[in-house]
Amino acid sequence: MLPLVALVGRPNVGKSTLFNALTRSRDALVHDQPGVTRDRHYGVCRPEGKRAFAVVDTGGIAGEDEGLAGATARQARAAAEEADLVLLIVDGREGPSALDDEILDWLRKSAKPTLLVVNKTDGIDAEAALAEFARYGIAEMLAISSAHRRGIDTLVERVLERL
Ligand code: GDP
Ligand code: MG
Secondary structure (H helix, E strand, O other): OOOEEEEEOOOOOOHHHHHHHHHOOOOOOOOOOOOOOOOOEEEEEOOOOOOOEEEEEOOOOOOOOOOHHHHHHHHHHHHHHHOOEEEEEEEOOOOOOHHHHHHHHHHHHHOOOEEEEEEOOOOOOHHHHHHHOHHHOOOOEEEOEOOOOEOHHHHHHHHHHHO
16 A cells, blocks of 8 residues: 555645646646535655655535534544645745644644645745744745646655655
8 A cells, every 4th residue: 555645734725736736637626716625535646766655635624514624623633644644735925824723733633744835935935935834843844836836846755755
């Protein structure tokens, strides 16, 4: 069985776009509306000449009545339990949010190896975006742009180092 990497984060940070970049598929739904990917979605990343690993794109809003925060935390917990490595995806343009904090809490409790991936750093100061998330205390942080495929190869290398 392939090792499993979970893409976790609040809606609209670019999880599905990253899933597509990693798996080179158009399978995951990418949408401007938050919460379009409702179910967990699996694919395989097959980097040339390197080990393959499975990727799971976790969903957005699950239930209407339980609230966004609860659904997101529950989803992060489920993914964290199942995966070998968690990529916490955040939005480098918007900076840290309350939902990011909540997801981070769950991940800390799960003690899963976590890499912080700061997405959407195209056209902005990537170093400044990274610095905004330094207080999260995650040792490994990486700035990428899923939409422009920037930093994806480096991300894959970092992931393979941890699997
Ligand atoms: P998800 O809800 O976390 O799965 O987010 P999506 O992958 O559906 O993306 C949400 C929105 O952000 C879409 O409009 C994407 O085109 C946009 N997006 C995703 N990645 C990037 C990126 O690297 N840069 C920019 N500028 N936009 C992005
Ligand atoms: Mg999605």
